[in-house]
Amino acid sequence: MSVDLMPNRYRPGDAELSEREAELIARRDAVLGASYRLQYRKPVHFVRGEGMWLYDPDDRPYLDFYNNVPSLGHCHPEVNAAMAEQAARLNANTRYLEPRLVEYAERLTSTFPPELDRVVFTCTGSESNDLALRIARLASGGEGVIVTSYAYHGTSAAVAAVSPNLGAAVNLSPYARIARLPGPAGVSDADASGFFEAEVRAAIADLQRRGIGVAALLFDSIFSSDGVWIDPPGFIAGAVEAVREVGGLVISDEVQPGFGRTGAHMWGFERHGIVPDLVTLGKPMGNGFPIGGVVGRRSPMEKFGNTARYSNTFAGNTVGIAAADAVLTILQRDCIMESVLAASARLHAGLEQIASETPGIRAIRNAGLFFGVDIGLDSDSTHQRRGRALDVVNLMRDDGVLISTTSANEDTLKIRPPLVCQEEHVELFLRSLRKALVEASS
Amino acid sequence: MSVDLMPNRYRPGDAELSEREAELIARRDAVLGASYRLQYRKPVHFVRGEGMWLYDPDDRPYLDFYNNVPSLGHCHPEVNAAMAEQAARLNANTRYLEPRLVEYAERLTSTFPPELDRVVFTCTGSESNDLALRIARLASGGEGVIVTSYAYHGTSAAVAAVSPNLGAAVNLSPYARIARLPGPAGVSDADASGFFEAEVRAAIADLQRRGIGVAALLFDSIFSSDGVWIDPPGFIAGAVEAVREVGGLVISDEVQPGFGRTGAHMWGFERHGIVPDLVTLGKPMGNGFPIGGVVGRRSPMEKFGNTARYSNTFAGNTVGIAAADAVLTILQRDCIMESVLAASARLHAGLEQIASETPGIRAIRNAGLFFGVDIGLDSDSTHQRRGRALDVVNLMRDDGVLISTTSANEDTLKIRPPLVCQEEHVELFLRSLRKALVEASS
Numbered sequence: 001m002s003v004d005l006m007p008n009r010y011r012p013g014d015a016e017l018s019e020r021e022a023e024l025i026a027r028r029d030a031v032l033g034a035s036y037r038l039q040y041r042k043p044v045h046f047v048r049g050e051g052m053w054l055y056d057p058d059d060r061p062y063l064d065f066y067n068n069v070p071s072l073g074h075c076h077p078e079v080n081a082a083m084a085e086q087a088a089r090l091n092a093n094t095r096y097l098e099p100r101l102v103e104y105a106e107r108l109t110s111t112f113p114p115e116l117d118r119v120v121f122t123c124t125g126s127e128s129n130d131l132a133l134r135i136a137r138l139a140s141g142g143e144g145v146i147v148t149s150y151a152y153h154g155t156s157a158a159v160a161a162v163s164p165n166l167g168a169a170v171n172l173s174p175y176a177r178i179a180r181l182p183g184p185a186g187v188s189d190a191d192a193s194g195f196f197e198a199e200v201r202a203a204i205a206d207l208q209r210r211g212i213g214v215a216a217l218l219f220d221s222i223f224s225s226d227g228v229w230i231d232p233p234g235f236i237a238g239a240v241e242a243v244r245e246v247g248g249l250v251i252s253d254e255v256q257p258g259f260g261r262t263g264a265h266m267w268g269f270e271r272h273g274i275v276p277d278l279v280t281l282g283k284p285m286g287n288g289f290p291i292g293g294v295v296g297r298r299s300p301m302e303k304f305g306n307t308a309r310y311s312n313t314f315a316g317n318t319v320g321i322a323a324a325d326a327v328l329t330i331l332q333r334d335c336i337m338e339s340v341l342a343a344s345a346r347l348h349a350g351l352e353q354i355a356s357e358t359p360g361i362r363a364i365r366n367a368g369l370f371f372g373v374d375i376g377l378d379s380d381s382t383h384q385r386r387g388r389a390l391d392v393v394n395l396m397r398d399d400g401v402l403i404s405t406t407s408a409n410e411d412t413l414k415i416r417p418p419l420v421c422q423e424e425h426v427e428l429f430l431r432s433l434r435k436a437l438v439e440a441s442s
Numbered sequence: 443m444s445v446d447l448m449p450n451r452y453r454p455g456d457a458e459l460s461e462r463e464a465e466l467i468a469r470r471d472a473v474l475g476a477s478y479r480l481q482y483r484k485p486v487h488f489v490r491g492e493g494m495w496l497y498d499p500d501d502r503p504y505l506d507f508y509n510n511v512p513s514l515g516h517c518h519p520e521v522n523a524a525m526a527e528q529a530a531r532l533n534a535n536t537r538y539l540e541p542r543l544v545e546y547a548e549r550l551t552s553t554f555p556p557e558l559d560r561v562v563f564t565c566t567g568s569e570s571n572d573l574a575l576r577i578a579r580l581a582s583g584g585e586g587v588i589v590t591s592y593a594y595h596g597t598s599a600a601v602a603a604v605s606p607n608l609g610a611a612v613n614l615s616p617y618a619r620i621a622r623l624p625g626p627a628g629v630s631d632a633d634a635s636g637f638f639e640a641e642v643r644a645a646i647a648d649l650q651r652r653g654i655g656v657a658a659l660l661f662d663s664i665f666s667s668d669g670v671w672i673d674p675p676g677f678i679a680g681a682v683e684a685v686r687e688v689g690g691l692v693i694s695d696e697v698q699p700g701f702g703r704t705g706a707h708m709w710g711f712e713r714h715g716i717v718p719d720l721v722t723l724g725k726p727m728g729n730g731f732p733i734g735g736v737v738g739r740r741s742p743m744e745k746f747g748n749t750a751r752y753s754n755t756f757a758g759n760t761v762g763i764a765a766a767d768a769v770l771t772i773l774q775r776d777c778i779m780e781s782v783l784a785a786s787a788r789l790h791a792g793l794e795q796i797a798s799e800t801p802g803i804r805a806i807r808n809a810g811l812f813f814g815v816d817i818g819l820d821s822d823s824t825h826q827r828r829g830r831a832l833d834v835v836n837l838m839r840d841d842g843v844l845i846s847t848t849s850a851n852e853d854t855l856k857i858r859p860p861l862v863c864q865e866e867h868v869e870l871f872l873r874s875l876r877k878a879l880v881e882a883s884s
Contacts, residue, residue: 034747
């Protein structure tokens, strides 16, 4: 059975549209075409954003529990001011001396374990993962990349080819190998570490047997597109060791978990007590300004830097650095991670309570403010579960709350509010979810 | 003989540095590492920019004849205001309805021949070329990509692998083939078209013979990193035809020539009287905001959009679109291309005059405000020519004028001022160049 790879989207006929919306969608389809999918059965249109809220043309507010780019909240005035001020003064590239570029690079790397003391900037998470693969292949001499079953690492050719989440229509690289995660395979926490290590060792053996060699184990440290599988802490340590034994690099994709989303740690890999060789950054780094990066150990980074001529016109430019610098300042100064822990604890407790009172929730997993909530009744088929999750998401959208779905079967609610989420927002969210679950079950 | 792939850069010991600069460079090397090269023997440090000018910490002005990203001039107040205003209101992604996204896409595609009526946005020129290759490979069923001898198309793994300009340290793809340009091979204008077509046909035959198939002919339409080879107009038409005969796509990389730089045309390929299948955009599109795109014919764009699930978090977001929209408005409203033609005519005449009076200029080539000026005395070895070009660039830098080098031998001055360059700037530039040529010859 084939799963629609973006089930939560608008399809013609799905919803009653205003004439203005219908005309705009027709024009949109004509010029942007099929790559541009609209979220929700009935598309949303926003005209302004502020903090946790987005507003439609009728000034109706939508509570944003989905967007993980504006992690400090929509239209953060301090980030915007930093960006505007720098744009008015100078927007220059990294081939000129620029103290703030160096200072930000030092501040950023100081949030990592001391072994990870180098950074190269990029513009997007895809560019970060693409660059990390180039570095890993050069440094290791191998070509093989091991990823998880529903991993998504981005849009470039090299990265899409190691993103099984994109489905059968996007060919996997002949050098990609898949390691199954213990959680979705139903393996107990006690056996999780051994299971994942065995999966990775099998992939290594196959890559070695074919002379492909091992460039990297590449993983999102909260395995978000696999369905948010974060436990037990440390379950990836054996696999990491196995990859290192054969000279492969360990790449932690922190595009989603990074910059404090997990609350307990600045970087998702810290939950697992490992230190990667390369770490990739993106989404929330500039609160919406396109900036990303690869942070890494000196040896592979220098081997690449001394060999390949790498430059990226926009990456690390003065305006992007100003935005990212403001984001890091606010994240640290305002103790955002503490507030993430508080909000996520409240959200987790509220979800548990709903699950105990209302049918339709099968499991709740989270690290900080990234939640995966499996939807479905015991009597549901997988198809029904997917439909029910989609119903919940769209009922909530109609109720003015934004989330979406994830996981192999797309029956897991993907909940990842901006990190400035407060208790009042959590309560609003829980009320809406409870209502939607009841309605979806009726 | 190996050519340094970035000759115009700082090397320790090259220049006397202030203590402050030396300390900053040491810190920069420690955290950013070898990938980050500084331009010029004595690095430059700017603290503000305005129009054609950049200013160092002592408020010394530098005339910018090099940066082609801020094509409307540094820190354009109108572009910055559009960006700041949008950032304060809403920074949202393309999965929500957004009239301005659609309107800008329509305005942008309307500057192309009518066959090119679709666009997908990206964040960088590298992402644009990477996406274009994905589309071409999917649409053609072939894998082979034909590029010119010193082509540079960007930094992603797939694109770096078809960028011979990166040198031996970056492996070419086994599916890349090189077609020599007539100009650098010394072929006359009369024979240019036939020569290039024969080169491309040979590449096609080899790709077919090996079962690789032909995905695309990918070229920068002014062949800038090959040394700015733009004549005779139309010389690529036969090659384009040859690629189409075997089902390959024609990709014009307009990251550098696009958005009016050639003055006579909005897009560089128009000079050659051809209509590509895909066109890639980047650098000046947002005057410094990271935005790019692929514009293309409906058939390959839709085949890709309907097959692969493509999304790019930052690309086409409301802030990037606001910046790009302002750029296009100003470009059209202020008749920038007319001013490009006027300035480039004056610059060309001035260069001819210098060449007639001062030894050291071997050839002048340009399309609008992208000039390649070959440097060297008749008695020079290629090594001496390269050294002389580097001397000229650095003497001009010391004189407060910014340019750099290009071409296979890096003995071609690369001159590409912001498009708002006026006659007064041209005169200042010419004066500085004349002085540097004399000094470099003495």
